[in-house]
Amino acid sequence: GDSVTQMEGPVTLSEEAFLTINCTYTATGYPSLFWYVQYPGEGLQLLLKATKADDKGSNKGFEATYRKETTSFHLEKGSVQVSDSAVYFCASYNQGGKLIFGQGTELSVKP
Amino acid sequence: GAGVSQTPSNKVTEKGKYVELRCDPISGHTALYWYRQSLGQGPEFLIYFQGTGAADDSGLPNDRFFAVRPEGSVSTLKIQRTERGDSAVYLCASSLTERGTQYFGPGTRLTVL
Numbered sequence: 001g002d003s004v005t006q007m008e009g010p011v012t013l014s015e016e017a018f019l020t021i022n023c024t025y026t027a028t029g030y031p032s033l034f035w036y037v038q039y040p041g042e043g044l045q046l047l048l049k050a051t052k053a054d055d056k057g058s059n060k061g062f063e064a065t066y067r068k069e070t071t072s073f074h075l076e077k078g079s080v081q082v083s084d085s086a087v088y089f090c091a092s093y094n095q096g097g098k099l100i101f102g103q104g105t106e107l108s109v110k111p
Numbered sequence: 112g113a114g115v116s117q118t119p120s121n122k123v124t125e126k127g128k129y130v131e132l133r134c135d136p137i138s139g140h141t142a143l144y145w146y147r148q149s150l151g152q153g154p155e156f157l158i159y160f161q162g163t164g165a166a167d168d169s170g171l172p173n174d175r176f177f178a179v180r181p182e183g184s185v186s187t188l189k190i191q192r193t194e195r196g197d198s199a200v201y202l203c204a205s206s207l208t209e210r211g212t213q214y215f216g217p218g219t220r221l222t223v224l
Contacts, residue, residue, distance in 0.1 A: 004153075036215075043115075044154070044202065044215040089153050096167050097144055097159030099213060104153050 002027040006090045006102035013080055013109050021075040021105045023064075023090035031094040033057075033066055033073040038087045038104075047075075047088070080109045113137070115216035117203050123222045124193055132188040132219045136205030143186050144213060145178055146170075146202040154202050160186060161209055193223045 007022040025031065035047040035057070048057030053068035062077045073090060090102040116135040124130050136143050142161050146154035156170040160180045168178070175193075180186040190197055200220050204213040 032210075043217040044204075046212055046214070049212065091153075093210075097142060097161070097209065098156035098167065098170065099144075099146075099154070101153030101155070103151070 004102040009106040019077040031092040034091045036089045117216040134203030140205035142206045144204040148200045
């Protein structure tokens, strides 16, 4: 069945550092791909999405490009802030109603 | 407008008891989803409603779990004879259409003692 694998955390960075969180997927066909973020004490929020190959999703300085050839959707940000500290989830959506989530990557940004 | 709301935010119960968890979706959203998130894991799909009917309940772990959405809006997840392994955060999400972006509620943290 479909699955999503993302790099394990926790990831600890200094403020203004470059961020990459890796995400790969397995699916039949071509799923839509998402990054969700869960800030401390809050619910899951959609960060960005891409619905077809080579699409780039972006929001709040974060970017991810849908790479069909490598079945990847890596999350990047050029300069992280303390306020970016959160748990990030990669997810895929192929058919039916279900999102398939990765296990989450905790990011901690130190001033 | 108001987002997805879930009540209660926390529920502590004893093993063997019955619990109900409520979800109020965003007004006008036709699709409603339930997920379960265990500590340190990503959410796992339980069941999905399109309108009043369960379109996919393949994620329900066993027959102790049941969910309803009688009027196509509010949904209730029901768990009978709770077990300690049922302890988790139960998340509800809704979307405007079947393939639309899913918006999540804050979750209900269930603890079974």
